[in-house]
Structures are given as structure tokens and as C-alpha cells.
Amino acid sequence: MLFSRTGSLFFYSVIATMQPLVWAQTSTLPPARPTSSATMRLKDADEAFRAGSAAYLKNDLRTAHVQFARVVLLAPDVAAGHSAFGTVLLAEGHAQAAVAELDKAHKINPRDAGITLNLAIAYSQLHDSVRAVKTFRLLGQENAEPLNSQAAIAYAAALTATGASAEAFGQLETxxxxxxxxxxxxxxxxxxxxxxxxYDEATAEFQHATSLDASLASAHFHLGSVYLNRNQPAAAVTELAQANDLDKANVAYALQLGRALRADNQDEAALAVLNRTLALDPASIDTKYEIALTLQASEHAHEALPLFEQVTIARPKDFAALTNFGLALVQTGDAKSAIPIYNRALALNAKSATLHEDLGVAYLQQSDLNHAIEQFRAGLALEPNNSQLHYDLGLAFKLKDDTSAAVPEFKQAEELDPQLSDPPYTLGVLYMQLGRFADAQVELERATVLRPDNGEAWAILGNVYKETSQLEKATTALRRAMELMPNQPSPHISLAAILSQQGDHAGALAERKKAADLSRIAVSRQRANFALDSGRALLKKGQVAEAVAQLQSAVDADPKYAEAHSALADALERQGQSAAAALERQKAQQLALVPQAPVNAAPSQP
Known part of the structure; x- marks a missing residue:
């Protein structure tokens, strides 16, 4: 993927550093027959040519440009003048203007190999590969000498762009x-x-290049890109960091380094690199896109949304950008807005199973089960062995209470990917609801092996053991659930029932008391969260007094909720109550220092 998207960059990043390859071999113009005005013009042209040549040798391109522009005006029929002017234009980066001058020179003197070579290079810099190849081929007719390194690279790039890769290899090997x-x-x-x-051969060549010249930024960039393409992000970061250090102004290098850091789970470092790059070019859509992807990967999808929106406005037919924008909307709970974005992507590429899955999930989030099923089936038509799509389809059927259709899909997902933990867990829940406890036990035991930190699976497995009178196993499973979900009341309720059945009434009473206490805490946190969300929404609307009232309710509902105290501090600050705000902020900071176990609601069952 990496090389197909940026294939030409590999060659043209090398070509971009080239200097003009050929200079006029004389510092004067050819002699002319003495005539009155013509003689004076040629004399002036000769002086300008000498001055331009001297300036060029001192790398004074501005003076050289002025002098050679005079030459072509004074002696328009002399190839050397057009060739020299074209060479200077090429050095200044004006390839289009250089082509015009070099083409004139070539027409006047088609046998001059230096003129032909510079014209070919100018075409290469314009990415006019067809004309570049045609012009390079003339050199074989005019000059038996082999091309130097820079010319060979330019020729190989043009050949590759026109599909003549074998010939390109030949040029480089020669x-x-x-x-x-x-x-x-x-x-x-x-x-x-x-x-x-x-890639193995490419890696060897890039490594050889860096051993020959450790300061060659493009070789480090290419080597790092190969590592990234081969899923070796740590090695990629090392090489791309060197490329970036050697050429800090190169946006492509910085973007690739950002991608490698993201792939290596160094999201903060990636954002630092990408934000520095954006500061250099605030209008760069490529950089904004990479920042959005990095924010999305680091669970900051909400912050990525405005960037994705800018990218998709600038690139309305960018399939990947539309897909990721839709995903970010779903991740932030806005499936309604995601669906039209996904549909725009679908209009560009209806053959993506992943897109059908994503769109189906968005419909699922909207409880539009029929459309969800339609999309999951469309995805499976493209990838019939996609385990995740089978699972998603089974989940949609389950939500429609179509158990007979759901079970085969879950089983198919389980068979296609035995390491996927969701299918056995959901099947276990489904079998338990159907009273098929033996089947539920098999699936839930498998789920807890695949994902031993799934507290809900342990809790449900404990209940299955209880229903089948395996009380010791039930107790073990429920206590494991309590370890994983310390604020969840339901395992305590189940364990209380078992203890009571075993005659341990004191133990049962203690477990029921714990469950009751936890239930009160959970209800308080729910109330606090509702008031917190409401208060924040009011604050965004500028309704500060109403926001303060709601946020105070959040704090009253759960006095140990640091986030509620922090939000109340912000609201009080906006209301002008600085002292009260400082007090709330201090409470928030003190609570943040105390480890808080997550407050769990009732166990969610798919």
C-alpha cells in the first residue's frame, strides 16, 4: 500500500536534489562573420555569455539568469545561448521554462549530447515521462558514453513511470x-x-546506500518506509527519525515518521511531529489527515472530527478519508451523521467488505436492524470467510430475537477465528437465556480462556454453574468476577444465594449488604453522570447559572467524583466565583490522587 500510493516519490525525491548535469563546454559563443549590427550584437552576446558563465560557476543564479536572457535576445539562433539559459532555469527550479529554451537549443543543434541530456532531465522534473524517455533514447544514438548517476536515475524514473521497469533496472545496473x-x-x-x-532486496540496497553515505536522507526515508510496510514500526521510527533530522523541511519525511510513530503506539510523539509539520504548512491537508488518524487511534476521536471534515471537504472523493470520518462519528456516538458519510464512500467503492461492516455497525447503533443486516450480508457476499462480519450479522439477528438465525452465524464466526473471544461469550449468554446451560458452560469457559479479564463472562459463568448445582465452581467464578468488577453488585447477589443455599446465612447477609451498598453507589454515579452531562451542555450554551446548578447536583449525588468537582470549578470560574472555583478544583485534584475503581452498572449482555 505504501509504495503504490507514493511510488513516484521514491525516484523523484532523488531527482529533486540533482543539479543540472551538463554545462556549456565553452565560455564564448561561436564566431560569426563580421557584419555591422550583427557583429555588435554577437560581441554583446559574447560578453553576456562570459559574464553569465562566470556567475553560474559562482552559483550566482540570479546574475546568470539576467545575462543569459540577454544572450538569447541578442543571438536567438545560437544553440549555446538557449542551452545555457535553459540550464540556469533548470537550476532555479523552473523546469517548464527550461524545457522551452532547451528545446530551442536542441532544434538548432540536435547532435549536442549535453543539450539533449538537460532537455531529458527537464522533462523528468516535469514528470513528462513519455517525452523524457523519448529524449533519453536519443542519447544512445548521439553519444556512446554511459550516463552518470544522476542522469541514470532520472532515466530510470521515467522508464518506470511508462511501465518499462525491466529497462529501468538495466539503466541503474549499468x-x-x-x-x-x-x-x-x-x-x-x-x-x-x-x-x-x-522488499528483502530493496532493504539490502537501502542499507548499502546508508553505509556509503550516512547523510543521504532519502535512503533513510526509503529504508524506514520498507520497515513500516513490513510491520516493523520500531525499526521504521529509527530510520525515519534520521531522515527527518537530515531534512527537517521535508514534509513527506515528517508525515512518514508520524505514521511510523503511530504504528509503534507512540501517539504523543507522533502528534508532536505532525503538529510541528502543520506549523510549517498550516494549509497541508495531508498533515491534517495524519493528525486526525493519530487522534482517532489514541481514542480522541472527538478531536479528530473537525480535521476529518476539512479533509473530506478538500478531497470529496477520498474513500479512505470518508471511511475514517464515518468511523470517528460512530466512535463518538453520532451514527446518524456517520451514515451519509459512509454512503458517500460506498458510492466510490461498493466492493469494500470493511465499509459494509462499518455502515452496518452504524445502522446497528441506530437500532435500524434491517439495514444493518443488509450491510453485513453485502459484506459477506464479498468476504464470505470474514469472521467479524458473521459475528456482527449474528448480533443483529439476536437483537431481532431471531435466535435460529443468530446461532449459526455465531458458530460460523467461532469456527473461522477460534481466537475471537466475542462469539463464544455471546453464544454462552444466548444459550443461558434459552436454558441450554450445558452449552452455555462450554462457550463461557472458552470465552474466559480467550479473555480472562472479562468480568462479565465470569459472572455469567458463575450463574450457569449455580443453575447446574456446581456450587464450588460457581463460587470461584463469582469471586473472580468480583476481583475484575469490584463495584458490580450482581456477583455479590449471586454469591449470597449460593451461601444461603449452603447454610452460610451470615456470609449471605454480608454479601447482600455489599450488593446493596454498591447498588447505591452505582445509582449515585448514574445520577451524577446525568447531571454532569446536562451541566456541561448548558455551559456550552452559555447558560452559566443553570450549569452551576446542574453541576452542583452532580457533586451532591457523588461527592467523590473528581470530574464533577472539576466541571463545577470551571462553571463557577465563569460565574466570577473564583474562590469557590479554587476550592472545587482543589477537591478534584485531591480526589484524582486517590485510586478509584470503576463504577459499573448492571452487566451488559449482547
């Missing part, structure tokens, strides 16, 4: 015979190998 220690040639050969997914 150049390497002449210059075996050329780092840029090894880098270019590696790039061509990488484009063909010959």
Missing part, C-alpha cells in the same frame, strides 16, 4: 558498474525494487 560506490544509485535501485515489493 550505471552501478561505472559507479559501484554511488549511494544515490543504490538508493534508486532499492526504490525500484520496493515498488515491485521485492
Amino acid at each position: 550505471a552501478l558498474k561505472t559507479s559501484p560506490d554511488s549511494a544515490v544509485l543504490h538508493d534508486a535501485l532499492g526504490a525500484l525494487l520496493a515498488q515491485q515489493k521485492r
